[in-house]
Amino acid sequence: MRYPQGGGLTAERRAFRECIRTEAAAMFAAGRDNAVIAKLLRVSVRSVQRWRRAWRVGGQAALRSKGTAARPKLSESLFAVLEQELDKGPVAHGWDDQTWTLARIKTLLGRRFHKSMTPSAIAQMLRRHGWSHQVPARRAVERDEKAVAGWVRETWPLVEAPRRRSEPSSSLRTRQGSR
Structure with a gap:
């Protein structure tokens, strides 16, 4: 689960994946086969092979998460x-x-x-860092809310086209009465 623009995993996903690698380490110690471990943990065999190599060299500590992949640009x-x-x-x-x-x-x-x-x-x-996206309200300083409300109530209904009433329709191209 990667994010666009080069982002990484969330802290929860990193912890989840570290748990899977820890389970794999226990299975390595028990002498289980790579294909069996991959099937049980629902990961690729190549990942299990890579984890086993790291486990042989550095033990379970080699399978721990090393944090985010990229350092922040600003400290x-x-x-x-x-x-x-x-x-x-x-x-x-x-x-x-x-x-x-x-x-x-x-x-x-x-x-x-x-x-x-x-x-x-x-x-x-x-x-x-907790900053939110805000869009400024673009309204004229001279705006009169009472005048706007009155216009919406009185003038707009006269300008707006009347809605068509729903009528029973025919499936034919021409209406029955027009023949």
């Missing part, structure tokens, strides 16, 4: 600095409005930390 301390920069707002960094976009955050990462990340990786990193 926790650098992410704390990034959060401070984001809290300052886009205007403090030279943009005209108060909207943080992934492209702007990418630019900020390049300017401040000399790091380059894809927008999807940035979104993933922000989500991992």
Whole structure:
């Protein structure tokens, strides 16, 4: 179960797979055949062969999970600095409005930390640290809610086309009465 854009397994899936490898180690010690182990654990024979080689060299410790495959681009301390920069707002960094976009955050990462990340990786990193995706409500400052409600109640029904009533239909191409 891989994620797009080079992501890895979740912590739960890593722990689950480590349990399977631990079970395999017990079966290695019992002298079971690779094909039997693969069938019992529902994995490929090649995986069992690879695990057995690692087990012979390093024991059960060699089958433990080594954590995520890729290190994060930003350490926790650098992410704390990034959060401070984001809290300052886009205007403090030279943009005209108060909207943080992934492209702007990418630019900020390049300017401040000399790091380059894809927008999807940035979104993933922000989500991992508790940041949420928010869409600003685009409404005019001059908007009058009472006038809008009145228009919807009074004017819109006059503009909207009346709904057609459902009538019994005929399966023929022409209606019976039109012959």
